[in-house]
Amino acid sequence: MTTLMVQGTTSDAGKSTLVTALCRWLRRQGVSVAPFKPQNMALNSAVTADGGEIGRAQAVQAQAAGLAPHTDMNPVLLKPNSDTGAQVIIHGRAVGNMDAVVYHDYKRVAHEAVLQSHARLAARHPVVMVEGAGSPAEINLRAGDIANMGFAEAVDCPVILIADIDKGGVFAHLVGTLELLSPSEQARVCGFVINRFRGDLSLLQPGLDWLEQRTGKPVLGVLPYLMDFHLEAEDAIDQRQAGKDGELLKVVVPVLPRISNHTDFDPLRLHPQVDLRFVGPGQALPPADLVILPGSKSVRADLAFLREQGWDAAIQRHLRYGGKLLGICGGLQMLGTRIDDPHGLEGAPGSSAGLGLLDFATVLEPEKQLRNVHGRLCLEQAAVSGYEIHAGVTTGAALQRPAVTLEDGRQDGAVSGDGQVMGTYLHGLFESSGASVALLRWAGLREVRAVDYHALRERDIERLADLVEAHLDTGRLRELCGLRP
Template sequence: MAKSIMIQGTMSNVGKSLIAAGLCRIFKQDGYKVAPFKSQNMALNSYITKEGLEMGRAQVVQAEAAGVEPSVFMNPILLKPTNDIGSQVIVNGEVIGNMSAREYFAYKKQLIPEILKAYENLDKEYDIIVIEGAGSPAEINLKQDDIVNMGMAKMVKAPVLLVGDIDRGGVFAQLVGTIMLLEDDEKAMIKGTIINKFRGDKTILDPGIEMLEEMTKIPVVGVTPYMQVDIEDEDSLSERFARKNSQGVVDIAVIRLPRISNFTDFAVLEGMAEVNLRYVDRVEKLGNPDMILLPGTKNTMADLRWLRESGLEAAILKAQQKGTVIFGICGGYQMLGELLEDPEGVEEGGTLRGMGLLPAKTIFTVEKTRTRVSGEIQQFSGMFQRLSGKKLEGYEIHMGVTSINGKAESFSIISEEGKVSKSDGACIENVYGTYVHGIFDEDGIAEELVRILAEKKGIYLEEQQNVDRHAHKESQYDLLADTLRKYLDMDRVYEILL
């Protein structure tokens, strides 16, 4: 049987996912076979496994840190919000339907056997399981039927490390208040606390740590710093939405749709020194970018209406007429077409006029496309034609089928895992659309794209060696592990674990 340790937090975005990933890496470095686990994840950033099943990206990142293949056993329940009060419910990688928050709350205890089955599959294969909670264990209105925080810890008798975020203020109140709201048997499961995202001189914090330990009778096992590591975020609270690189010579605007999904598609561009990639949710922020990216969304029709009502659609159409590149991925690709039809009420029902930048029509169907793909960019027209012949690899995850007419060209040939090849995408003049998530990730694509955009404005960038993205990821996981080793009491962590 595997040993387990669980990372819970005082609230969302305290750094649970990152600390769990770092522990996965440390245990791997120390010779253990380790797997991540999160019973229920709510996120719009998802991933398709090699079996064509859908799971949250946080556990994919943690699996990469652990050096193991991602599996839906690591995230048996994924909730993808479709609106403010409902989500698409995905169990073991398969969609079982849409539910309101109240419907899911009443239903979720029926999923406990699926959670335990997934955990048991990992338990047989791995030495250590690093479990991640969600939100806070002290949500007193949700505790009765909890399946992801203390409820999960009790199911598998996992010791808990509780993480607080000092960067957002009130970390001592966070930790003490959370512990106070727990039942006695739940308090007993917390074996250590972690103060995360600290900046400054730790000695100033020491008196507070002493008082915290005295009040809670639980040791502080680490004060971890605000870590500058290049590792994917999954949370919609992601700080990347506020980042800017004023030194970048190429300006790229990503439209921050209300239900934006899989914004990790743009991480490679964001990491380039030559690029200022920024997220835009208001017309006055758009400016005059060199390229506008329309990302994926969990509700294409609703977000297109928002785009229209906010005035951003009109601004994008005006930019396109002036020659700005418009590039849509997944839901963004669907928006660029002429018409969206939803005869079965998959999203909102009815029909909706598209932006009309591509001669395409999308019909939503109840069947969800989930597949890993690889292939080649065959014919990029317009200014990106130098990308023709480049290899691509990624995944498709969408509701709906898009057809294009002869006025536009499909620009890539992709092969689904274990299936025949097919055409994907459409391009006409300076407008491009594709269903392939991760299209910019393969070696050389992002670099060449940025060079082309720079040349359009008379700037010629030196051709540099393409970044080995796998090697870069590995170096960042090692950096994360090295940092946690320095600031966590790993001897104490192993005592808690074993």
């Protein structure tokens, strides 16, 4: 059994990408490898085969490893619901909301959960590929750390340190991070990887030689900047779109303060016939064919924010002009008449009036609904697969016109009598090719091209494994994984 950990000098340095790449590279060689992230802070999550909740990055890494996502792959998930607090999820299940001070004291319990999950994965797989969080040099978080060097020390594993040269200051990032580690932690760093390099490698070589001489650590390789590359973001919203022409469907998504699972919109961003725009604070909703209200970790607070921005009036105007409106999960709840949070699950207990566009009300209950589901969309009876992650129980007359009929006999969501407004609890709607085509046609696109989103994701995972072969020291990597060079 071997554990190898990837840590980054900053957030978004490429930790998730490198772990995904290494998982697929090892799988190609017939090695059973499991991805692992001790602690993740993200509002993008996935439902696992064992009925729990983990970060979406670990679900993608599981795909790269050829495994079904499991709660042991991300034993501690923190889902922020305010600037100072988060819902704490242990082994896939919510244990409560905690502010930063309370969670700091709770880390002893979380630490045990991390070690239990790692031990189970290590017993089943000869290699465990671990992703750190943020930076190991965050001095204020060193005490009781379970996400970076604290974990590496506990399981006695080597560490690769990755840095993003595209941001600038890559040598300062690497040397500075190393300098801020303790002597035992410095000894764990077995090499560096530089990510997102553009240009002539010969011009970088003097810097690489200096880095190795200055630190005594090898550079394991330099990964090039990948154009037209997509990997689901752990947290930050990816707004990149390739050049598109012809008839484009204009889709607008208001960015709420606690927007969750915005990866729902990646298939639209990548679709050649969709012009997807994320609209932030202080921006007016532009004219569109389709407005989508996204998921939210704090539905009542985000609904109040939506009203503060004047987006509720803009949505009414959008509907008067014949536009379509879709609500997903928290967005579905906003479409109803009322949202009640009697237990204070997402803030202070209380109630909020909804937008009143569909005749139902929602009560937030302590038991979260976590399911992977399959069914048929009301539009064209298109096959759809997705997942549910919500605490809401929704009831009302509008549910008699469901948006989705599920294989287990349940019905989900609602469609307005005039067909302009639709809501569903299902995340991942647009990942199903048939459902995506039906939804885009409903929104006004006449001739819709089918796009296989899963094939696109698989293509880019393969591209990452190719980069490992071409640009990293694979002999040294095999040694670090406990394999023959």
